[in-house]
Amino acid sequence: xxIVTVQLGQCGNQIGFEVFDTLxxxxxSSQGLCSKxxxxxxxxxxxxxxxxxxENGVPIARAVLVDMEPKVIxxxxxxAARSGQWKYGEHACFxxxxxxxxxxxxxxxxxxxxxxxxxxxxxxxxxxKCDSLSGFFIIMSIAGGTGSGxxxxxxxxxxxxxxxxxxxxxxxxxxxxxxxxxxNYNSILTLSHLYRSSDALxxxxxxxxxxxxxxxxxxxxxSFSDINQVLAHQLGSVFQPTxxxxxxxxxxxxxxxxxxxxxxxxxxxxxxxxxxLKKELRFNTSxxxxxxLRGKEVQSADxxxxxxxxxxxxxxxxxxxxxxxxxxxxxxxxxxxxxxxxNSQFLIRPLDMIVGKAWNMFASKxxxxxxxxxxxxxxxxxxxxxxxEQVVSSYSNI
Amino acid sequence: MTQSVVIQVGQCGNQIGCCFWDLVLRExxxxxxKGIYDEAISSFFRNVDTRVIxxxxxxxxxxxxxxxxxxxxxxxxxGVVNEILQGPLRDVFDSKQLIxxxxxxxxxxxxxxxxxxxxxxxxxxxxxxxxxxxxxxxxxFFIIHSMGGGTGSGxxxxxxxxLEDEFPEVYRFVTSVYPSGExxxxxxxxxxxxxxxxxxxxxxxxxxxxxQSLFDxxxxxxxxxxxxxxxxxxxxxxxxxxxAGAFKKQQRRPFDAMNNIVxxxxxxxxxxxxxxxxxxxxxxxxxxxxxxxxxLHYLVSSLTPLYTLADINVPPRRLDQMxxxxxxxxxxxxxxxxxxxxxxxxxxxxxxxxxxxxxxRNIERLKPSLQFVSWNQEGWKTSLCSVxxxxxxxxxxxxxxxxxxxxxxxxxxERFMRLYKKKAHLHHYLQxxxxxxxxxxxxxxxxxxxxxxxxxLDATKSMPVEDIxxxxxxx
Numbered sequence: 001x002x003i004v005t006v007q008l009g010q011c012g013n014q015i016g017f018e019v020f021d022t023l024x025x026x027x028x029s030s031q032g033l034c035s036k037x038x039x040x041x042x043x044x045x046x047x048x049x050x051x052x053x054x055e056n057g058v059p060i061a062r063a064v065l066v067d068m069e070p071k072v073i074x075x076x077x078x079x080a081a082r083s084g085q086w087k088y089g090e091h092a093c094f095x096x097x098x099x100x101x102x103x104x105x106x107x108x109x110x111x112x113x114x115x116x117x118x119x120x121x122x123x124x125x126x127x128x129k130c131d132s133l134s135g136f137f138i139i140m141s142i143a144g145g146t147g148s149g150x151x152x153x154x155x156x157x158x159x160x161x162x163x164x165x166x167x168x169x170x171x172x173x174x175x176x177x178x179x180x181x182x183x184n185y186n187s188i189l190t191l192s193h194l195y196r197s198s199d200a201l202x203x204x205x206x207x208x209x210x211x212x213x214x215x216x217x218x219x220x221x222x223s224f225s226d227i228n229q230v231l232a233h234q235l236g237s238v239f240q241p242t243x244x245x246x247x248x249x250x251x252x253x254x255x256x257x258x259x260x261x262x263x264x265x266x267x268x269x270x271x272x273x274x275x276x277l278k279k280e281l282r283f284n285t286s287x288x289x290x291x292x293l294r295g296k297e298v299q300s301a302d303x304x305x306x307x308x309x310x311x312x313x314x315x316x317x318x319x320x321x322x323x324x325x326x327x328x329x330x331x332x333x334x335x336x337x338x339x340x341x342x343n344s345q346f347l348i349r350p351l352d353m354i355v356g357k358a359w360n361m362f363a364s365k366x367x368x369x370x371x372x373x374x375x376x377x378x379x380x381x382x383x384x385x386x387x388x389e390q391v392v393s394s395y396s397n398i
Numbered sequence: 399m400t401q402s403v404v405i406q407v408g409q410c411g412n413q414i415g416c417c418f419w420d421l422v423l424r425e426x427x428x429x430x431x432k433g434i435y436d437e438a439i440s441s442f443f444r445n446v447d448t449r450v451i452x453x454x455x456x457x458x459x460x461x462x463x464x465x466x467x468x469x470x471x472x473x474x475x476x477g478v479v480n481e482i483l484q485g486p487l488r489d490v491f492d493s494k495q496l497i498x499x500x501x502x503x504x505x506x507x508x509x510x511x512x513x514x515x516x517x518x519x520x521x522x523x524x525x526x527x528x529x530x531x532x533x534x535x536x537x538x539f540f541i542i543h544s545m546g547g548g549t550g551s552g553x554x555x556x557x558x559x560x561l562e563d564e565f566p567e568v569y570r571f572v573t574s575v576y577p578s579g580e581x582x583x584x585x586x587x588x589x590x591x592x593x594x595x596x597x598x599x600x601x602x603x604x605x606x607x608x609x610q611s612l613f614d615x616x617x618x619x620x621x622x623x624x625x626x627x628x629x630x631x632x633x634x635x636x637x638x639x640x641x642a643g644a645f646k647k648q649q650r651r652p653f654d655a656m657n658n659i660v661x662x663x664x665x666x667x668x669x670x671x672x673x674x675x676x677x678x679x680x681x682x683x684x685x686x687x688x689x690x691x692x693x694l695h696y697l698v699s700s701l702t703p704l705y706t707l708a709d710i711n712v713p714p715r716r717l718d719q720m721x722x723x724x725x726x727x728x729x730x731x732x733x734x735x736x737x738x739x740x741x742x743x744x745x746x747x748x749x750x751x752x753x754x755x756x757x758x759r760n761i762e763r764l765k766p767s768l769q770f771v772s773w774n775q776e777g778w779k780t781s782l783c784s785v786x787x788x789x790x791x792x793x794x795x796x797x798x799x800x801x802x803x804x805x806x807x808x809x810x811x812e813r814f815m816r817l818y819k820k821k822a823h824l825h826h827y828l829q830x831x832x833x834x835x836x837x838x839x840x841x842x843x844x845x846x847x848x849x850x851x852x853x854x855l856d857a858t859k860s861m862p863v864e865d866i867x868x869x870x871x872x873x
Binding site: 176 | 677686
């Protein structure tokens with residue numbers, strides 16, 4: 001099964017390139033620490049998910065590149081072509097002349113409707129080239145204008161047009177001390193819209209990845225390229241092929257395979273008293289955890305620690321909430337590597353901060369005229385605030 | 399990519415404009431080695447086959463034939479424009495894009511605005527429409543003028559209303575040179591205040607400049623260069639005041655150095671829109687991020703470094719010094735001290751070999767000493783452009799929406815009132831058709847309202863920042 005990636009805006013396109021590059025170079029690495037047959041199966045699976053074949057043999061990424069101004073897409077296309085190993089489709093990009101000006105309203109209400117048909121056609125063409133579509137991987141930032149506004153619009157369209165396919169959005173959380181002054185407005189508008197149309201939001205915070213570069217990798221002068229490569233590395237370790245069941249030796253067909261939607265029990269939440277006692281013992285409660293192990297000795301790895309009930313909310317059994325995927329084939333030449341995808345309370349603090357700052361700014365009405373100019377009214381802001389306060393509240397109470 | 403059109407009005411406007419075209423040609427020549435007409439160049443230049451007579455000569459791709467500036471030159475005297483057309487840049491300007499007269503505006507805003515405004519309205523519209531037609535996607539008009547005279551001030555601001563009506567979707571960025579205290583034009587306060595009203599109402603963004611600050615910067619540079627104290631040599635082309643050299647071989651005229659600073663401001667403002675980088679910033683992002691309320695659109699700018707020493711390696715400490723300098727009052731292009739006033743928003747536009755970690759480190763370092771308004775405590779807009787200015791390895795343009803502009807406006811109002819109370823020279827204005835005393839009183843009111851807004855913001859400076867109570871929702 002295949003994934004179609006949609007890269008939106010400067011951030012989405014810069015990251016998208018690094019992701020495909022990582023996926024490709026990992027799948028073609030010779031040091032898979034496994035048999036040749038195994039390696040070939042891995043390569044074939046990766047290829048089917050993310051690349052398609054062209055006549056002359058150079059794999060083409062299953063991706064659609066979208067931006068409202070041409071500079072970044074031009075750069076991205078030429079970087080891919082230069083590698084000679086893989087490239088983007090010739091007609092896989094959509095570009096306009098003037099960007100969204102960091103304005104969510106412009107991205108959503110102007111660029112969206114204006115370019116809807118062209119962009120959806122482009123995506124349709126890419127989908128048609130898949131034997132079987134698993135879903136969409138949409139890469140976007142939430143702080144700018146195109147990734148955030150147009151990204152929200154396109155995700156909604158994908159929900160309407162491909163309701164049976166999964167929509168996973170890779171969202172980039174901006175630095176706390178600002179890259180864009182109206183980033184908090186753009187973020188809350190994006191998040192509230194994506195909540196209604198996306199199936200899963202994979203969050204990467206610039207601050208967190210920056211710290212990884214500084215503290216764990218000791219990079220002195222950190223560039224966005226460094227940051228994007230760390231991100232791509234993490235995503236690659238999640239999306240590269242893994243076995244479908246315990247003991248089976250076939251790579252799972254559906255890359256986005258587990259049930260990403262978590263529904264609280266119908267009977268309602270347990271009594272408050274019981275919950276607050278448990279809260280003192282935990283620092284971060286999870287709804288779901290996915291561990292992905294690659295490399296040597298994956299079968300004998302001890303994962304009991306991940307099944308500790310203290311990690312999970314009281315209305316879920318650890319066995320339901322915890323999943324593990326394994327494969328012998330090493331990732332990026334690491335003898336052993338592990339990745340953790342977690343649906344937990346980690347998001348509360350960053351989300352709360354963004355909502356708080358946006359709310360303070362909204363109270364003063366600063367910059368609102370820039371949004372109302374393009375049809376996003378104060379009511380739309382209030383709707384977003386309400387929804388996100390509910391999200392914060394829901395997560396706080398698990 | 400989008401295009402911009404520069405409209406230079408009056409003596410000051412045209413002289414600065416001339417320096418700008420000089421430098422932007424040099425910048426593109428340095429970046430574009432192959433001589434292909436690309437999107438970056440097209441933002442300010444058309445590619446024309448001069449053998450074709452009439453209008454059909456525009457070429458959109460391929461080798462560069464003849465570059466024509468996307469500019470409209472307006473002056474009500476012939477001297478300055480003629481000099482430009484006889485100088486080394488004569489082939490860069492399209493002779494059809496000029497509007498000149500001979501009599502001048504006599505340092506009278508009313509003559510520039512009312513008399514020449516109505517006289518040349520049609521012609522102006524025609525030239526503007528032509529220049530817009532030559533653009534694939536016109537994004538911004540850059541107007542350059544002075545506030546103290548008659549043409550730049552009067553006709554320059556008349557233009558703003560025309561642009562707003564005719565091209566409502568295109569941004570209007572105005573670079574305005576304000577008169578200093580010892581301005582030799584007696585009526586400059588009148589002209590400035592009358593012009594301010596127009597800027598308040600019809601400009602999207604104003605970059606105020608004053609001659610005194612430019613002069614101080616030059617003195618600082620001269621001191622550094624001539625003192626030889628540190629025994630280091632300055633890279634010749636890296637002076638922020640230097641002209642392109644290769645293009646202009648004539649003796650430097652007195653205002654050249656100062657005009658080059660302003661020209662560099664415009665270059666750096668648009669570099670991230672023209673050239674690639676890891677965090678681009680287009681022109682429409684400037685007003686989106688820096689103008690929280692429509693009327694508060696005055697941005698104080700500072701450029702660093704003023705020169706580059708001939709060191710090959712630039713240690714991080716020197717990079718950090720560049721950031722610190724951007725906030726010092728000696729580097730601002732108007733007499734203002736942003737560090738001791740209140741920030742509404744701040745943009746840092748970096749060029750060259752600077753990465754995101756350098757930006758973050760310096761923002762963290764400088765933040766504690768700056769005061770931001772309560773609703774925008776982390777109000778930073780940042781951009782990284784890979785292409786440095788010619789002669790530099792890196793540079794920084796800081797744009798601040800800060801209450802430190804207030805003193806400039808307050809002083810201007812005081813100088814105005816001193817004249818107006820005595821009705822000095824008023825008759826020169828009132829005898830122009832369409833001018834009445836109400837024009838003056840309305841203009842002063844407009845300025846007073848603006849000053850009042852800044853005062854109200856200043857009053858919040860020392861108040862503790864309290865979070866507004868959040869929405870409480872049922873789970």
